[in-house]
Amino acid sequence: LGSDFGEFLVRCELSETDRNRLFRANEELGWLLRFNEALHANGDADSMFKRLSREIERFVPVLGIEMVSLTGESVVRIGSAPGTKVPASVERRVVSRKCSEALASRYRIHAPAAGFKVKRLECLAASDSDRSGTARRRVETPLSHAGEVVGFLAVEMPATLVDGSIIDRLIASVAGPIGLLLHKNADREKIRSLADHDALTGLFNYRSFQEIFDREF
DSSP states (O other): OOTHHHHHHHHSOOOHHHHHHHHHHHHHHHHHHHHHHHHHHOOOHHHHHHHHHHHHTTTSOOSEEEEEEOSSSEEEEEEEOTTOOOOOHHHHHHHHHHHHHHHHHHHOOOOOGGGEEEEEEEOSOOOTTOOTTOOEEEEEEEEEETTEEEEEEEEEEETTOSOOHHHHHHHHHHHHHHHHHHHHHHHHHHHHHHHHBOTTTOSBOHHHHHHHHHHHO
16 A cells, blocks of 8 residues: 555554554555565566565565475576585485375375475575474465466475464465466466477477577577
């Protein structure tokens, strides 16, 4: 509602608790509007994931964020603090297996662990509270499009957080737009592949080679 919202609340005869609640609701609504605008402006899934990670940190200290997408190729995106070591191939297999088991148990989706591509993205700020032994609370929601689950999104935060319900609301609110984005990305990749490859052999077509030659030259 803009900068006039504070003046409006002052004129209303509301308790301080009610004013704080309305301030917080207005802040959440503004965040959702900005995030949805960013989704339309930039359709890249990695950029969207980084932006989502940074934006959520405005509300609560995030200890970890994870997004699994099943459209096109199965990808696990993991938000980590700067300087975190990229997981080795063995650790990647562990991550893939956990995601595969989660999809099978929670959403009845068969996704072989061998088909996952794991991405570790350094998109979270370093936090003093992120130590081993820190009690964590995990908020998870499915990402769906047209009634079909296309992945899931999970956020971990300190279990001692006073008001963690805000993340529950935000994650539930962005699940639909993110699911739509993943679906659109998969459609664009299919169209690009059909335009760049020969249907019979699967090789790059003449137009693709011309673009490659121009770029390399």
